[in-house]
Amino acid sequence: MDFIGAYSPDNLRFLMEGLKITLFVAFIAIILSFVIGCIVGTIRYAKVPILSPILMVIVEVLRNLPLLLIILFVQFGLPEIGIKMTITFGAIVALTAFEASMISEIVRAGLTSVPKGQVEAARSSGLTQMQTLWHIVLPQGLRKMVPPLVSQFISLLKDTSLAVIISLAELVHNAQIIMGQNSNYPIPILLLIAVIYFVINYALSLISKRLETKTA
Structure with missing residues (x-):
């Protein structure tokens, strides 16, 4: 094991470049998936005719497919029907x-x-379905959503590493390149990226606990 050589300034700089890509892809995917997920979840909760059953089928299909397969489909399958994306954008979409x-x-x-x-009481008091959803249902439902949402965001951050299969220059991809330079580098580099993932995800879990306390 060569910790000094593995942690050279050039190697650390290269890893940080990969980390930037990881955080960028994760941040954009978190924002987009949260917005889309909230819209889809609300529509399904409201049982909107026609739209709700269609979304249910789409959601069930996506949830039961391996993420790796979705990444491969977006990167290699969609171009076959004329939809081409950059590696970064493809990873974000998947x-x-x-x-x-x-x-x-x-x-x-x-x-x-x-x-x-509570919903029935709100409706009987004269509130519309949207008003009931906004003033009664959402504030209470949000309290129970926070912990699983943050857990899902943590999973998303870790799942960015799967994009290494399409050569996205994220943290794990760059780590692999460094480890290939010297047979004494794998353990030091793997330990370092493990620490990086732990610090970021642990910070997110602390934020989750604080948000859960505030919404309690």
Whole structure:
């Protein structure tokens, strides 16, 4: 094991460049999947005719496919029908599609957890369905959504490493290149990226606990 050589300034700089890509892809995918997941989950909760059953089928298909398969399909399957993307954009699309399906279920479950009696009381008091959703259902459902949502975001961040299969220059991809330079580098480099992932994900878990406390 060569910790000094593995942690040379050039290698660390190269790893940080990969980390930037990892965080960028994860951040964009988190924002997009959260927005799409909230919309889809709300529509399914409201049981909008025609649209809700269609979304249910799409969500179930995506949730039950391996993320790796979705990444490969976006990068190599879509170009066959004329839809070409850069590696970075393709990774974002694949992650967003998969995670949005997961988040939509979290949102739908959170909204469904609100007692029906409160919904019925709100409607009987004159509130519209949208007003009931906004003022009664969402505030209560959000409290139960926070922990699983953050857990899903943590999973998304870790799942960016799967994009190494399409040569996305993220953290694990760059780590592999460094480890290929010297047979004494693997353990030091693997330990370092393990620490990086742990620090980031642990920070997110602390944020989750704080948000959970504030919404309690």
